Structure formats: C-alpha cells, structure tokens
Amino acid sequence: MPHGSFSTGESRTVEPLFPYGWTDEIADLFAPHGEAGSVLGRIVRVDRGRCDVVVADGESVAVVHADTGPVADPDPTRMPCTGDWAALSVSAAGTYVQALLPRRTAVIRSSASQRSEGQLLAANVDTVAVAVSLAVEPDLGRIERFLALAWESGAQPLVVLTKADVAEDADRVREEIEQVAPGVDVLVVSAATGEGMDVLAACLNGTSVLVGQSGAGKSTISNALLGRAAMEVQQTRGDGKGRHTTTTRELLPLPGGGVLIDTPGLRGVGMYDAADGLQQVFSEIDALADDCRFRDCEHVSEPGCAVLEAVEDGVLLQRRLDSYRKLLRENRWIAARSDARLRQEQLKNLKQQGKEGWANMMAKRG
Template structure:
C-alpha cells in the first residue's frame, strides 16, 4: 500500500499492510527506515500494564516485548500505549523493544499537585475524548482541566456526555449540552447513550481514521462506551455506586482497540486527579474568549484583578463574561505556573518579581487611601 523503502542504500521496510488499521502511514514508514536497515520490525504498543510494555502488534501479529532498553528515569520518556516501536525480529528470545519513534502528540498530566513530575497516558493520538457522565451533576471546572490537557497534547478534544438516556427530557439535555459548549469553545460536544446506541454512530464517524484516547473519571462510562464503539464486549464493566455515582477502576491497563468503522481507541483507567502539566497553551485555548478580551486591556501585563482599562473586568461587569469562567481561568493559570516554576528557574524568578510588583502596588494604594482619609 505504501512505498516502504528506506533512504538510499538502506534495506526495505517489511510489508506492513497489516499495521495500516493501527495507524501506520508513509510518515511512520519514513521515520522507521533506519531501524528497518538494522533488521528490526515496526510495531505499535497496544497495552501497557503498570508502566511495563505488555503487548505490541507487529507484522508478525501481537507479541510480548521486554522494555528494558526503553525505560529511562524520565517518566515522560517511558514506553506508552500508542507508541510506534522498533522490536527484535522473529527468532529472538526474549523479544526486546529497542526504541520508539518520535511522538507526534502525547497526553500528559501531573502526577500530583505537590510534585513536578508528569505522567504520559497515551502517545500519538489525534482525538482526546473526554467522557463526562450525565448521571451526576456537571463539574464544568473538571471539564476545563481535561480540555486544557487535551489541547496541550496536540490532539483535538471531543467531549462526550455519556449516559444521556438518564436525561429523558430533550429540553433539559439540550441545556446541558449548551452549558458544556460554552465551557468548551471550538470543541464538539456529543450526548451519547451506549445503552440504547444514541449518538454512538456520530461519535464513531468523528473518530474514524484516527487514534483516540478515552479519558474520564471512574464511573463515567468509558468502558461501556469503548464496547459500544468496538461493537463487542471487550472491556469489563462494573456497576457504579448509587451513593455517589462513582465506580471502581474497571480498566486497570491502557489498551489500544481497533474500531470496526476505522481508527483505533486507547481506553485508560479512571482518573481521580487531573493535574495540569506545563499546559499554558492548552489553558489559553480553553479560555479563548478571555484571551481575546485581554488583547483589549490597557496594560500588556494586565492581571485582570483591579487594573484600570481592563477589558476582562469590563466584560465581567457588563455580564458578557461569567464570573465562574474567570475564576476557573485564574485558578488554572496559577496552578500551571506553580508546576512550571518547580522545574524552571526563570519562571520562578518572574513569579517572584510579579509578586513584589503587586505587593508594591497594593502598598501604594493603601498609603494613598490613608492620605485621602486624613
């Protein structure tokens, strides 16, 4: 299907038509050419369990592979579901993953709000599918967090409102969709019911031909949705607790599934925490209306707190900008700055200067106020 040949003088890449359903294309073939010259086989990681590569789909079928040679100390460079790997050919025992190709995109979150380490959840994804259950009250702030990480990954976010059958009133459902659309500018929002199939075909068509990662809290219905998209009961499903609408971690590994309508889906364990990790660009895209307003502020470094000529505060005052959105924007900006500052000395210095500037301005304002009262 592709002209899978290496650069001049190099060996030809093995026939890889069997990898096309998993996302193999001409660009991956070109990137893999140096490894083909070494006699290695291309493959895509389809399952990682507790940080260890378990299964890789290759031209020889699905194999188990040891990741000793690609397990660095940097948690962002460990092998991950969705990676394209170079593995030992048939006859090697054990089989090793010798390298993986440079990632096009990667979905990364912070492992903890108190630490500066990132955790990669999926690699080379085109769509970040954020599953949000309608069985519980919408948490718009959490959706914004997922969206920020989704945009930062380089993938296109898609919000799926699962269990839509639990909202039988069409008008009420439309209001919920509208609330999320306001929270997610530039993002497709789809109400879906895996139980009766409503919306599943639309979502499948949206994801067709690409690699998607399915994200969300436990109990969001990810495994049920994955089964509906795959057209088979591939993922185990457990009932959620009635008391809080949450579920146990049905999915404990990150699995890559081929979808019958085209494309592949990476299902992930439920996420308790959604910490930002160097996601400044993603936050800006989630709050694009605030970023656009900020361009009209009098001062370029406006913090949108009490500065004169602040276009953001003016929009807040006239009701154009909801207060919840601005509060959430400020919160995510601060959190992201703290994470970045832990690993970037320049950012720490900039933050200290900003704190001193604001402190001096506050002190000057208080002294001026006292002077007027005398």
C-alpha cells in the same frame, strides 16, 4: 507469539498494520531502524515495565511481549506508552523496545503525587474524547481541565455526554458545556439506547483516546463502539461516582476503521505545561485581554482591565474567570517546580562528571 518466531528487516511487510494507524510517514521514520534489522510495532498496552506490541506477521498481525529495554528513562514522559510506534530488537535472548519513533501528539497530565513530573496517558492520538456522565450534574471546572489537557496534546478535543437515557435535561447540559468548550463538538450519546453512537463513531477517525472520571461510562461506550464486550463494566456507586474498571490503557481496533484507547478513570487532572491548552479553552478571555491597558495584566484589580470590565458588564461569567485564574496558577506552579527539578538534575550530573573526571585523572597518575 514466541520470541524470535517472525522475520525482521527491510523485506518484512508492514501493510497489515494499516488498521492500527500505519502510514507512509511512519514507514519513513522507521526506515533506518528497519535497515538495522529491527521490527516495527505499535504499543497496545504497557503494564509494569512490559509492553504488548502489535506487529506484522506475514499478511496478518500478532501481539508480542517486549521489555522496555534501553529506552527506559527517569522522565516518565519519555517512557514507552500506549499508542507509541516502536522499533523492536528481536533475538534468542528476548524482545525489547530498542527505540520509540517521534510522537506526533502526547496526552500528558501532572503526576498524582503532586511532584513536578508528567504522566503520559496516550501517544500519537488524533482525537481526545472527554467522557462526561449525564447521570450527575457536570463539574464545569473539571471539564475545562480535561479540555486544556486535550488541546495541549496537539490532538482535537471532543466532549461526549454519556448516559443520555437517564438524563433529566440533556440539551441544557449540552448548551452549558458548549459555552466552556469553544471550538469543540459536544455530543449527547447513550450506549444503552444507541442514541448518538453513530455520530460518535463517525467522529473517531485515526487514533482516539477516551478519558474521563470513573463512572463516566467509558468502558460501556468502548464496548458499544467495538461491538463486543472488550472492556469490563461495573455499576456506579449511589453517589454517582464510579469504580475503577479499566486498570491499564489499551489500544483496540474499531470495526469501522481507526483505533481506540480506553483509559482508567482519572480522579485528578493536574496541569502539566499546558499554557497553550489553557489559551485554547479560555480563548474569549485571551481575546478580551488584548484590550487591557497593561500587557502583563493579571485580571485581578488592575485599572483598565478589559476582562474585569467584561465580568461587570455580564459578558464574562465570574466562574469562568475564577477557573481560568486557578488553572493558570496551578500550571505556573508546576512549570516552576519542573524548572527547579531540571536545574537540580543538571547540577547533580555536573558534580558526578566532576567526580568521574578526578577519578580518571588519579587513575592515570597511579
């Protein structure tokens, strides 16, 4: 759709965006922008500073290409992302994202560079579906990481055990994962045979994002849910690890309603200010900690530690406690680095403001 070829302003109907998650709440948030002549759209893809945005076009929808525009921000978590609702400015000069509407939820991990920055994976999602392949023995620690990320986002996590057709004992794996996923449904599915796919489709209401390692079968699951080969699929390697098939996050409408965001495989799932998410994932440790003698108990060697006593009594697995300690340390490290970086940026801004103030004063004297 070429720039400027569609109408703008309040008279514009947005009902065609209903399949993409449009609600009365979105309409209210957008109203001030609409009065100023902006166009409402939902970002379906972001790639190298350019956005594909679905907008209403009469009684149908169209995809427009937009620059990130003035919302560009040094903080990656405030940049436009797949799933964002946006106010677009349209003119003869082009189309750009003028503003992002407030996000209900946001899936954020720490950047792969080990810097204290966050990477936004998806916005305004209702369900975070964690894909785990049954073709290999699952890494419980990695699943706990994904679940912490999902809980922290504000969305509801869901674990999807894929490739049930090649699993040796799917029920055993499901029971194992249920033990590390309190409050989370765990589904066993196979895109090849159709096992469990109807249940999965019923669970994906609103906006869902599919996350997991490369080779977990996300693209195959996406194609089965969409009813067409929308995503490219590659065979996994001999060691069970996958090749990156999906290279960008893309939002696609599902036939039965709702939308699905497929994501590239994630090799690293770093914590990013995920204290609440960790509390949800390790809720049994949090409950045990209420009976510790000291409020600030670290559950390492303190006397009267109810968590350590639970390990000794066989109520809590040592692996579970070790995983909790590891993720908690990592989250604290990232939080400390983020605070330090924020202080440095504030100091830099103050210094810059001081220089500009002196320059202005000298200019007035001159």
